[in-house]
Amino acid sequence: MRGVPVPLRLCAALVFVGSCGWGGPDDGDSGRLPAAPLGVTAAAGSATSVHVMWNAVPSASIDCYEVYRGTTKVREVPGSQHMVDVTRLKPGTPYVFTVRARDMEGRLGPPGREVRATTPVAVAADHEAPTRPGTLEGRAVGSRAVQLSWSASKDDRDVVSYDIHQGGTKIHSVGGDQTAAVVTGLRAGTRYTFTVQARDAADNVSPASGTVRITTPGSDDGGDTAPTDFRATARHADDGAYYLDLSWVPPHTDGVVTEYQVRLDGAAATSLVFGGEPPRGRATYSFYLGREAGVDHRVRIRARLPDGTWGGLSVERKVTTGAPARP
Template sequence: MRRDSVLVHRSLALCAALALVGSCGSSGGGEDAGGLPAAPTGVTATAGSSTSVHVMWNAVSANPRVSVYEVYRGTTEVEEVPASQHMVDVTRLTPSTSYVFTVRARDTEGRAGPPGRRVRAVTPAAVAADDTAPTRPGKLRGRPVGGRAVELSWSASRDDRAVASYDVYQGTVKIHSVGGGQTATVVTGLRPGTHYTFTVRARDAADNLSPPGSAVRLTTPGSDDGRGTAPTAFRATSHRGGGAYYLDLRWTPPRTGGVVTEYQISLDGRVATSLVYEGGAPRDRASYSFYVGRDAGVRFHVRIRARLPDGTWGGFSVERTVITGAADG
């Protein structure tokens, strides 16, 4: 776990929901009659390069809740991802090869539901000594589609061989991929009343990546006061160790449809530090301690917020008052 302000890559659960490009939203099936998780819907597979395929699906609601999704290539399980993640890049594949993928959900009791529909993807041929990236995609256009989605379209890139796929970014985070023959998609899982910046990059079969095309800035309609995205059950205390005082924070991560890997901690109205998880980010209960000085009796006002899977900051938690050397306020 690295505690600094550097963003880490997040596999986000933001996907396409347009019939033209397939479906991979945050809503999906429920339980079947037997109580098992339902089969994932909206499963799509798109070759990202000559050795990788991008697989996406809709979330499944279940009771007990879904714990993981299992991704199969043929009859072999090749990936297992947490319930908050609804897309994955399957790598180390063979060029010029047809693959069939399925996805199934497994609940917290270890019971697996039926697989979703079989989807096929063909990896393009490998190109020897190809170090030329595609040109940047043409002008990106977009428009909101309600408060939680935007539609994007762009002009095709050129490549000395062929464009294999397009990667869609929100800010600096890759959130989606589409095939090289597609120049439109819908990004879902967004927040109402929020400003977003999107770019698109082209990728060829040799994994050469183009520069980003022009950015489009969009604001989703509606309003969001942030209360639904704030960490809850936030508590703050202090302890003394090695002649110094530390603040000890505990909270429940917000339920955002994806794994939260970065938090920002505010002391007395100013950002004091960032906490970034490079792996194994907590989902049910989180904690963090950090140094605040050697003096007793110092009062701090502390709160915390999360960077959401759509790349924006959520709402702040309630503010707690802590006095070094005293019990939690």
């Protein structure tokens, strides 16, 4: 989606939102400790907070992640979450963080690599958020773009940016001196819901503007947005468990696709989120199915598009644990 940044920087590999890991079988499922989280990063968010992110361990059995400041556990988040703000820190202070995964059976894996961040020196306090942006208006500009405009927010210092959200996803941002934006890379015949929030230099965020709903003209059955050449195979691993190996070609969009949803037997099984450089060619992913042979499964996959909507579903594949792979 041209001009629309990917709303999440997530993993350097693949995230399991149910997972941010990417690739093979999970050690936790085979009786061993969960692996150490990869791709851990830390960045100061303010004079008293640091934002910590990591790639999820590739497993359906991760219960939570423990975040440590030095040797002290400071946060614990669900296995579906792969970022956290560590708050109540001291200004102008260096910190060291690590992250560990814990599985459903309570087994705690080793820490990922240590990451360091230094909070900036405190400046004159600014706790006042900008005012709510004024009346938000919008119109479709063809079948793949909308034009939005709003009245400026006020702040005791300066508004530095406006964040544009589609539904619950931040899809664009413009400078604080702008009160209009064109959002591109949308889908024809799709209903969108937009809001705008103002942000100041101290990262104070205004209340959301009113909502504007816009339906782009034309029609889109989702077929052009579905992953293609989707393949699924049930694999019997050396540990005696069965794993589902998936591969697909990402859909062609105006932006980078970073998130997918896997649907198993008609229900959402997990979401996968890429960060760094998501694959442009064939992507692969594996996850644990169980230990019982002769179990039938149906699986499909779909992508969350850069406009914040879900694309079309891939073709459905059927697999049976313990059965020969279908050609």
